[in-house]
Amino acid sequence: MRWIARTFLGVFAVGWLCSAYVYLKSQQTINRSHVPEPRRVALVSGDDIQNEGARLSRIFGCVSCHGDRLQGQIVYEHTLNGRITAPNLTRQASNLTVNEIEAVLRQGIKPDGTSVFVMPSASFAAMTDRDFSAIFSYLLQLTPESASPKPTDYGLLTRYRMVRGQLPAAAQQRRTQPWRDTFRASPRRLGEYLSTVSCSQCHGLDLQGVDGRAPALGRLSNYDRVEFGELLTQGLAPAGRQVAGKADLAEQRYRFLEQEEVDALYEYLKQR
Ligand code: HEC
Numbered sequence: 178m179r180w181i182a183r184t185f186l187g188v189f190a191v192g193w194l195c196s197a198y199v200y201l202k203s204q205q206t207i208n209r210s211h212v213p214e215p216r217r218v219a220l221v222s223g224d225d226i227q228n229e230g231a232r233l234s235r236i237f238g239c240v241s242c243h244g245d246r247l248q249g250q251i252v253y254e255h256t257l258n259g260r261i262t263a264p265n266l267t268r269q270a271s272n273l274t275v276n277e278i279e280a281v282l283r284q285g286i287k288p289d290g291t292s293v294f295v296m297p298s299a300s301f302a303a304m305t306d307r308d309f310s311a312i313f314s315y316l317l318q319l320t321p322e323s324a325s326p327k328p329t330d331y332g333l334l335t336r337y338r339m340v341r342g343q344l345p346a347a348a349q350q351r352r353t354q355p356w357r358d359t360f361r362a363s364p365r366r367l368g369e370y371l372s373t374v375s376c377s378q379c380h381g382l383d384l385q386g387v388d389g390r391a392p393a394l395g396r397l398s399n400y401d402r403v404e405f406g407e408l409l410t411q412g413l414a415p416a417g418r419q420v421a422g423k424a425d426l427a428e429q430r431y432r433f434l435e436q437e438e439v440d441a442l443y444e445y446l447k448q449r
């Protein structure tokens with residue numbers, strides 16, 4: 178019987194050591210400090226820009242994670258993964274400076290210098306000053322809410338994914354420079370821009386797909402222009418097929434796309 182007890186203890190000790198390693202190693206990544214690149218943002222103002230901010234906060238997914246009124250919410254919670262919370266943003270814009278918000282959004286660096294996780298700043302890195310201004314001025318006029326959902330608490334599996342590099346610190350991901358707002362007349366470039374800022378959050382920064390998350394994007398051979406529009410804005414695939422998650426995405430994000438933008442995405446992805 179003694180060998181059983183010993184084996185049991187041995188397995189337990191190895192398990193404990195592995196977990197301790199994952200905790201320490203991930204904590205290093207979480208605590209690491211980063212310096213944002215100083216940037217001057219050319220802020221655009223006006224009523225139209227606020228409405229545009231409301232629309233972009235849909236298309237770019239802020240609402241999907243931070244909640245309908247950006248009041249903050251738990252993005253996921255699971256025994257092994259722990260809890261990931263997208264914080265309440267209704268008071269952020271007035272508490273933080275433009276540059277602090279710029280650094281979180283486009284560079285993945287929080288005011289205390291640590292990186293965000295899960296928040297897709299590597300996709301937002303390409304966001305133009307105009308779109309950033311729109312979202313910023315939308316944040317400024319939100320009604321402050323007191324909601325404070327339970328904070329993030331990384332579980333062992335999430336930490337393991339950090340250590341494996343599957344959940345990178347956004348501040349350490351490839352940092353694209355913001356696009357200059359000179360592309361809107363070209364459908365292909367507009368399509369490239371929208372897929373870089375939005376679709377890449379799931380389909381991968383280079384749209385080559387992410388294991389376990391979403392397939393590679395491009396060569397829309399199964400779709401004609403109209404079918405593509407229906408997939409994005411209504412979540413319907415040809416012949417009534419259901420594509421997992423697309424109905425929610427249509428509802429939360431892509432029904433807010435303008436026809437011109439849907440066409441631009443189609444134009445770009447078809448020729449990729
Ligand atoms: C996939 C989910 C997701 C999306 C999409 C997303 N966020 Fe976040 N956001 C988060 C999470 C999670 C955090 C907390 C990150 C951390 O602390 O590591 C966060 C943090 C932030 C912060 C920092 C708040 C603070 O006090 O530290 C700001 C500002 C922010 N998000 C704004 C936005 C805006 C604006 C958009 C849309 C352009 C957006 N987010 C889209 C998940 C998301």
Ligand code: HEC
Binds near residue numbers: 378
């Ligand atoms: C929140 C994550 C997410 C975002 C953002 C997202 N997708 Fe997807 N997409 C998925 C997933 C997951 C699948 C695979 C669904 C399946 O095959 O069950 C998918 C599949 C697809 C497909 C293939 C559908 C089929 O026929 O099986 C197309 C086309 C597509 N996405 C286009 C886009 C475009 C264009 C955008 C940006 C405008 C986008 N997606 C943004 C998660 C996402």
